[in-house]
Amino acid sequence: MPDIRDNNFDIVIIGSGPGGFSAANRALDYGLHVCLIEKSHLGGAGVINGVLTSKTMYELSMDYSVAARIDRGYRASALSVDYNQVRHTVLEAAREKQYQMRSQIETFTNKPSLGSISLVNGHARFLNENVVEVSSKNEAFEISGKHFIIATGASPRQLPDVKTDGKRIITSDDILSLSRFPERMLIIGSGIIGCEFATIFSNFNQTQVHLLDRSNRVLPYEDDDVSRFVSNNLEKNGVEVHHTAQLRCIREHPDHLEVVLDYAAGHSKVIEVDLALVAIGRVPNTKDLGLENIGVSPDKRGMLCVKDSGQLESTKDHKNIYAIGDITGHTQLYSVAEFQGRMAVESIMNNVCYTPDYSNMSTLMFFKPEVAAVGANEKTLQEKSVGYRAVFYSNALVNRAIAMRNTHGFVKILVSNDNKQRILGMRAAGPQASAFIVAVAHLINQGNSVSEVLKIFYPHPSITEGIQECMRALASKSIYKPLAFPDHIIVSEWNPGDPITQTPKDEEIKKNK
Numbered sequence: 001m002p003d004i005r006d007n008n009f010d011i012v013i014i015g016s017g018p019g020g021f022s023a024a025n026r027a028l029d030y031g032l033h034v035c036l037i038e039k040s041h042l043g044g045a046g047v048i049n050g051v052l053t054s055k056t057m058y059e060l061s062m063d064y065s066v067a068a069r070i071d072r073g074y075r076a077s078a079l080s081v082d083y084n085q086v087r088h089t090v091l092e093a094a095r096e097k098q099y100q101m102r103s104q105i106e107t108f109t110n111k112p113s114l115g116s117i118s119l120v121n122g123h124a125r126f127l128n129e130n131v132v133e134v135s136s137k138n139e140a141f142e143i144s145g146k147h148f149i150i151a152t153g154a155s156p157r158q159l160p161d162v163k164t165d166g167k168r169i170i171t172s173d174d175i176l177s178l179s180r181f182p183e184r185m186l187i188i189g190s191g192i193i194g195c196e197f198a199t200i201f202s203n204f205n206q207t208q209v210h211l212l213d214r215s216n217r218v219l220p221y222e223d224d225d226v227s228r229f230v231s232n233n234l235e236k237n238g239v240e241v242h243h244t245a246q247l248r249c250i251r252e253h254p255d256h257l258e259v260v261l262d263y264a265a266g267h268s269k270v271i272e273v274d275l276a277l278v279a280i281g282r283v284p285n286t287k288d289l290g291l292e293n294i295g296v297s298p299d300k301r302g303m304l305c306v307k308d309s310g311q312l313e314s315t316k317d318h319k320n321i322y323a324i325g326d327i328t329g330h331t332q333l334y335s336v337a338e339f340q341g342r343m344a345v346e347s348i349m350n351n352v353c354y355t356p357d358y359s360n361m362s363t364l365m366f367f368k369p370e371v372a373a374v375g376a377n378e379k380t381l382q383e384k385s386v387g388y389r390a391v392f393y394s395n396a397l398v399n400r401a402i403a404m405r406n407t408h409g410f411v412k413i414l415v416s417n418d419n420k421q422r423i424l425g426m427r428a429a430g431p432q433a434s435a436f437i438v439a440v441a442h443l444i445n446q447g448n449s450v451s452e453v454l455k456i457f458y459p460h461p462s463i464t465e466g467i468q469e470c471m472r473a474l475a476s477k478s479i480y481k482p483l484a485f486p487d488h489i490i491v492s493e494w495n496p497g498d499p500i501t502q503t504p505k506d507e508e509i510k511k512n513k
């Protein structure tokens with residue numbers, strides 16, 4: 001194992017998030033020696049101030065909201081929740097994962113024939129194409145390597161006129177620094193992070209949550225029915241959603257924040273809150289990486305352009321430098337960063353067996369109820385002028401959901417509008433949606449059509465029966481008929497030339513103004 005001082009690592013990885021960590025561990029399989037440089041938390045946003053911590057908080061909040069129910073024959077007495085205890089549990093989850101990561105790193109220390117990962121704490125910046133300088137509190141030193149993987153992730157985007165202070169005006173990075181539930185909070189941005197935290201805080205029922213949605217629907221990239229479903233659920237959970245509202249300003253007073261919102265209809269509203277959470281997207285971490293020393297500049301959006309292999313795409317020949325994860329401009333997801341990390345190592349080892357297909361990605365959205373997505377939606381198909389048939393099947397007709405007394409959800413599947421009826425995408429909401437989405441991802445990947453699904457025995461009672469009933473409905477063979485349940489089973493189609501039924505994305509709205 002090379003010493004970090006007189007080193008020449010096989011791969012130097014900057015950032016230990018899902019991208020960097022998966023790359024380092026795939027490199028172990030090849031017996032390579034890796035230097036993994038991390039300036040902050042091991043695991044990046046995959047663990048802290050990101051996926052694992054927010055999902056732990058979500059699970060706790062869902063448990064709490066179930067415990068608070070009084071309509072199912074049980075009633076918890078004296079139910080209470082303390083933010084510090086929640087925080088403690090969330091941090092416990094993060095530590096559990098970080099110890100697993102460290103255990104693996106330690107397992108491979110001092111076994112040079114098996115490959116190794118040397119974890120180095122500090123901020124890395126390129127000095128040239130073969131050397132980075134790592135600076136920590138007390139020292140700075142150089143590390144050289146044959147290959148480099150930039151996996152530095154992204155950070156919360158800031159509003160130009162509102163300065164975050166980490167205490168009263170915060171981003172998702174500061175959630176774990178709070179010491180108590182705010183009484184009133186405003187979430188600025190109604191994308192995934194905004195809607196997830198609105199769900200979490202409203203589930204705990206200690207906070208009056210306001211959600212600012214600058215357009216007329218949350219999750220602007222999803223189809224209108226999904227967006228409406230999520231928005232209605234938030235409102236049912238007690239969230240006040242301010243549609244078509246722009247933030248004019250936040251005035252800071254000693255004991256509260258005064259927020260001025262301007263609505264598209266022309267009126268304004270002043271509200272008082274204790275906390276404002278800015279959740280308006282994430283920008284790539286390219287600052288102070290020494291990119292100028294290797295002749296690389298990010299694109300207009302600040303992203304690093306890469307080839308399918310992850311190799312940097314630039315005017316200079318950077319065959320030994322890769323970039324992966326949130327910094328690359330692909331969808332900012334854990335699974336994408338992890339996939340790209342592994343792909344970069346395969347490319348370094350000349351062992352790439354397939355090219356990534358980003359069109360069938362699965363996403364889970366942690367709302368109440370959860371929503372899962374894979375492949376195309378109506379909006380993207382209409383934008384591309386691809387004809388399709390769509391079928392919506394409500395969980396109201398699914399026995400497992402009836403047994404759970406939890407029928408608020410649906411499966412919506414899109415197939416090509418030809419005699420093949422190839423499965424193009426699915427959106428599902430309700431219990432267990434996150435567990436079965438990947439089954440449909442496989443069907444899409446294999447180019448399967450409706451007829452394939454009709455041959456399979458779906459276990460009973462399972463939530464997945466909704467998928468099969470959807471497919472049967474497309475073939476006009478469902479057990480329950482759209483005629484009998486017009487609100488629960490809806491089959492429709494769209495073809496190029498038909499009017500656009502899905503609200504265009506924000507950019508198009510702005511362009512047309």
Ligand SMILES: Cc1cc2nc3c(=O)[nH]c(=O)nc-3n(C[C@H](O)[C@H](O)[C@H](O)COP(=O)(O)OP(=O)(O)OC[C@H]3O[C@@H](n4cnc5c(N)ncnc54)[C@H](O)[C@@H]3O)c2cc1C
Binds near residue numbers: 037042
């Ligand atoms: C609140 C929240 C919830 C999320 N929930 C989900 C979810 O449910 N599902 C999902 O798929 N995705 C989710 N995401 C997105 C997911 O976290 C990211 O897509 C993923 O972490 C990206 O991985 P990465 O390896 O590219 O970067 P990161 O995880 O951001 O890791 C980058 C690492 O690089 C380090 N670093 C940066 N610059 C330097 C430097 N110069 N030197 C040394 N180290 C450096 C950083 O400290 C960081 O640890 C969520 C994100 C947030 C913020």
Ligand SMILES: NC(=O)c1ccc[n+]([C@@H]2O[C@H](COP(=O)([O-])OP(=O)(O)OC[C@H]3O[C@@H](n4cnc5c(N)ncnc54)[C@H](O)[C@@H]3O)[C@@H](O)[C@H]2O)c1
Binds near residue numbers: 159192215280
């Ligand atoms: N469950 C998951 O998979 C999950 C969870 C959290 C985060 N993530 C990832 O993290 C990324 C970042 O999440 P996010 O929610 O911050 O970004 P996002 O892109 O999902 O949503 C940003 C929202 O902020 C709005 N917005 C932008 N500028 C604004 C402004 N000036 N004023 C008001 N609203 C404004 C946008 O219209 C949009 O609704 C996501 O793209 C996602 O890939 C994934």
